[in-house]
Amino acid sequence: MENPADTDTYYTIAAPAEALYKEKGSKFLCYAYPVRDEDRIREYVEALRKRYYDATHHCYAWRLGPEGASFRANDDGEPSSTAGRPILGQLLSRGITDTLVVVVRYFGGTKLGVPGLIAAYRESAAAVLDEAERIEKTVNARFVVEFGYLAMNDVMRVVKEMQPVVADQCFDNACRMTLSIRRSREEALRDRLSKVEGLHMEFEGYE
Template structure:
């Protein structure tokens, strides 16, 4: 089995950038994102806010396998906007990120090379103003167990530095916690050695 790729780079918080050329303004916005719904919402808000701009071009990437991405030229000549934005996300190895570049036309056409450069530079500026961080891909699990084995369970939680997301203690207890993907097998193996324990995968986050 190959090594699990469970680390990735993204940005810590939204950031902005700008590039100006021959009267045209390219205002760029970068966002950390985790779903396509979130992406659509950011794009919609920017289109509402900059309703008088000529183009709202964007690119995004989600996940660590490089398969979930999109580049959108929003009316610019094909390959001159979304692709250069996406190219920067790839070259900086960023994921779970959306960059939208809002263009105000200045009256002078920039031509294909000029547009590619403008969208690329606007993207670089937004990312340069962001704080790039490294995160791990974590799986959320639920563990159900009898109250009697609580100490055994809490010892594993402490040993493995698990982050508890939710807990319910009664006669039968339940914990929800996240485990870094590369550690999942080892941690689940420890839990399954304890009597009465049931582990269930919930989702990846």
């Protein structure tokens, strides 16, 4: 079985992208956005609904999380699985996550049929993802460490040698640091810090 620590990278897009696809008079306005949570997704979808209030459909799909475990596809009134699923399929086939793709359709007067719709939404999603820059990111483990002032030198020695990202820190009689390190190096950092006397470590999850 594959160790998750060996697969601690994932792909997303660097910035929003746009594209236009046309099929038998219908226009498909295609948008892709890097996203990290469902609140942001709702904001983007609602903004497009308002901007293109007279469009026939606003179909979309998204994936969230380093492994894309959270996802959704929405047909917005198109026949079942003819819009959202083909859009999601492009995200899956390209291995892209933390991304929202919205396709706004203006009906052109000629019905495309189920196969035609599936192909049109697939090509629309492909067109906008072709415009987007695909980037690789690391899966990082994030945790909080708390320790007494007397342990400061030991902790800072580990931080200097292991070089985790220090997201937050507070040094007083009781010290606290929020650290982030790529998943493949998490175990080594945990092991080093666990040897610091009096240190308490709390895992906050992967990002």
